[in-house]
Amino acid sequence: MALLEVRDLKVGYGGIAAVRGIGFEVAQGELVALIGANGAGKTTTLKALAGMLVPSGGSVHFDGKSITRTPSHQLIRQGVALVPEGRGVFTRLTVEENLSMGAYIRDDRAGVRADLERMFGLFPRLKERRAQVAGTLSGGEQQMLAIGRALMSRPRLLLLDEPSMGLAPLMVQKIFEVIQGVSKEGMTILLVEQNARLALEVASRGYVMESGEITLADDSAALLASPQVRQAYLGE
Amino acid sequence: MMRLFQGGKDSPVAARAAILLVGLALLVLPFALAQAGTAWVRITNLAILFALLALGLNIVVGFAGLLDLGYIAFYGVGAYCYALLASPHFGLHLPFWVILPIGAALACLFGVLLGAPTLKLRGDYLAIVTLGFGEIIRILLNNLAQPINITNGPQGITLIDPFRIAGFDFSKPERWFGLMVSGPIKYYYLLLVVLIVVMVVNVRLQDSRIGRAWVAIREDETAAQAMGINTRNVKLLAFAMGASFGGIAGGMFAAMQSFISPESFVLVESIMVLAMVVLGGMGNIWGVVLGAVLLSFVPELLRYTVEPMQKAIFGRTLVDPEVIRMLLFGLALVLMMLYRPAGLWPSRTRRRELAPAKR
Numbered sequence: 164m165a166l167l168e169v170r171d172l173k174v175g176y177g178g179i180a181a182v183r184g185i186g187f188e189v190a191q192g193e194l195v196a197l198i199g200a201n202g203a204g205k206t207t208t209l210k211a212l213a214g215m216l217v218p219s220g221g222s223v224h225f226d227g228k229s230i231t232r233t234p235s236h237q238l239i240r241q242g243v244a245l246v247p248e249g250r251g252v253f254t255r256l257t258v259e260e261n262l263s264m265g266a267y268i269r270d271d272r273a274g275v276r277a278d279l280e281r282m283f284g285l286f287p288r289l290k291e292r293r294a295q296v297a298g299t300l301s302g303g304e305q306q307m308l309a310i311g312r313a314l315m316s317r318p319r320l321l322l323l324d325e326p327s328m329g330l331a332p333l334m335v336q337k338i339f340e341v342i343q344g345v346s347k348e349g350m351t352i353l354l355v356e357q358n359a360r361l362a363l364e365v366a367s368r369g370y371v372m373e374s375g376e377i378t379l380a381d382d383s384a385a386l387l388a389s390p391q392v393r394q395a396y397l398g399e
Numbered sequence: 400m401m402r403l404f405q406g407g408k409d410s411p412v413a414a415r416a417a418i419l420l421v422g423l424a425l426l427v428l429p430f431a432l433a434q435a436g437t438a439w440v441r442i443t444n445l446a447i448l449f450a451l452l453a454l455g456l457n458i459v460v461g462f463a464g465l466l467d468l469g470y471i472a473f474y475g476v477g478a479y480c481y482a483l484l485a486s487p488h489f490g491l492h493l494p495f496w497v498i499l500p501i502g503a504a505l506a507c508l509f510g511v512l513l514g515a516p517t518l519k520l521r522g523d524y525l526a527i528v529t530l531g532f533g534e535i536i537r538i539l540l541n542n543l544a545q546p547i548n549i550t551n552g553p554q555g556i557t558l559i560d561p562f563r564i565a566g567f568d569f570s571k572p573e574r575w576f577g578l579m580v581s582g583p584i585k586y587y588y589l590l591l592v593v594l595i596v597v598m599v600v601n602v603r604l605q606d607s608r609i610g611r612a613w614v615a616i617r618e619d620e621t622a623a624q625a626m627g628i629n630t631r632n633v634k635l636l637a638f639a640m641g642a643s644f645g646g647i648a649g650g651m652f653a654a655m656q657s658f659i660s661p662e663s664f665v666l667v668e669s670i671m672v673l674a675m676v677v678l679g680g681m682g683n684i685w686g687v688v689l690g691a692v693l694l695s696f697v698p699e700l701l702r703y704t705v706e707p708m709q710k711a712i713f714g715r716t717l718v719d720p721e722v723i724r725m726l727l728f729g730l731a732l733v734l735m736m737l738y739r740p741a742g743l744w745p746s747r748t749r750r751r752e753l754a755p756a757k758r
Contacts, residue, residue: 213625236624237627239627244625247621252619252622253618253622254619256618264615267612268627313625
């Protein structure tokens with residue numbers, strides 16, 4: 164059974180349906196991409212998974228348990244961590260304070276300290292800037308910080324919302340390397356991304372969303388080769 | 400306790416000596432002030448009361464980042480709670496150690512009442528609602544004289560009991576070790592103890608899990624939620640705790656003044672307390688106390704200097720001292736915000752935010 168199972172999920176904003184009954188799954192250890200154009204309903208889907216929007220129908224199961232209407236502050240205790248769109252780092256706190264805030268739900272101090280060092284090993288850039296205020300970091304560094312902060316809660320599933328947004332192309336490349344690295348360490352990741360090519364290059368499978376529905380689902384390689392995807396999302 | 404004194408990190412001996420000196424100074428201060436007139440002791444007491452209020456508001460505004468413009472309402476709730484339960488108005492004379500907790504609990508309840516419907520509001524919207532709340536309380540106090548006389552309307556409540564415990568009366572002068580100790584001086588010591596307790600509670604709160612949750616909410620509410628913080632409960636807690644401190648301060652105010660009326664709980668007072676928090680340094684406990692003391696004393700100093708100065712220069716009073724007082728006060732605030740935008744004694748976070756970035 165998959166770690167994350169979404170069945171017939173419907174989400175709306177005051178009567179307007181943004182997600183019209185979609186289903187997908189993410190297996191343990193997998194990196195799955197959810198791609199689609201602006202307004203396709205990707206972020207809405209993720210917000211519903213993260214407990215920030217209440218779905219109007221369908222179900223979400225995590226590790227066999229329903230998390231359909233679990234509020235976001237409880238979700239992280241069950242092992243689902245969200246890296247929000249636009250990063251959402253605490254701009255006036257230092258890098259280190261941001262990371263420790265990620266471990267808010269944990270009370271094993273020694274473990275948190277060890278994980279802090281682990282993050283600094285994973286992101287040497289952040290180590291250099293550990294005492295610096297997060298607001299003074301570049302967009303890419305902030306994105307690394309947001310990912311590191313989410314990992315500090317020791318999640319079993321990482322939800323990434325548009326990690327490439329607003330970043331310079333070189334930085335985007337770097338962030339995707341980081342995501343790939345985290346995935347190789349065994350983390351299960353659901354990646355929501357507009358940059359279809361990059362997302363499919365790191366992911367093993369992908370789902371394509373269009374006007375609130377999933378129109379294609381396949382292995383990344385197959386999607387990258389599909390004429391439909393090539394035309395609509397890869398600009399070929 | 401040492402953590403209260405930030406300067407003490409480098410040299411514990413110097414810090415201890417400084418604490419001792421400050422402590423001694425605070426002990427003899429009321430007697431020195433009494434030489435200049437008991438009025439100054441009263442002014443000092445009010446300054447400490449305002450420091451208590453500012454510390455309470457600092458929890459809401461400084462720690463949790465929720466702009467509250469109706470904070471004085473909780474002060475009013477605490478004051479009226481004390482006044483009604485310890486005055487001839489209802490013929491009730493409960494002891495203060497019973498009423499103060501009731502006042503704090505009642506203010507806390509009002510804090511939650513204000514907090515619950517405003518959970519989704521931020522910034523300016525929240526400010527407007529809290530402002531309205533403050534006005535509602537003031538108007539209620541003014542009008543709850545009919546059909547049943549509860550608050551005695553604009554006339555206020557008189558002959559409120561002072562603090563009394565086992566024959567010890569805080570309002571009566573007494574001779575201790577050959578020294579004449581007036582009522583205000585007794586209250587001064589009581590207020591000082593309460594202030595220290597409240598400051599310690601604040602420092603502990605700031606360093607606690609709850610304190611960290613407040614910081615997270617202040618910085619980014621959505622991200623705070625993603626960190627596993629129950630933003631609803633933690634925000635309500637900020638309102639409730641801030642309000643409780645206001646309620647305690649209100650009870651002490653009523654006992655000290657022995658007379659209260661709705662006039663003491665107007666919008667300007669809310670703004671004054673907020674100015675103390677902002678001017679002193681939002682989020683920094685020491686800064687907030689400093690702001691409260693300064694903003695309580697400076698207007699009084701001006702009151703006593705502006706008129707004689709005019710008389711000396713022009714031979715007569717040209718401008719009403721009250722006008723000049725507020726003018727200078729406003730000017731001082733503007734200058735402060737221009738040259739020290741983070742406050743006189745800013746918190747670490749705010750100092751960082753407003754300082755040029757270190758590279």
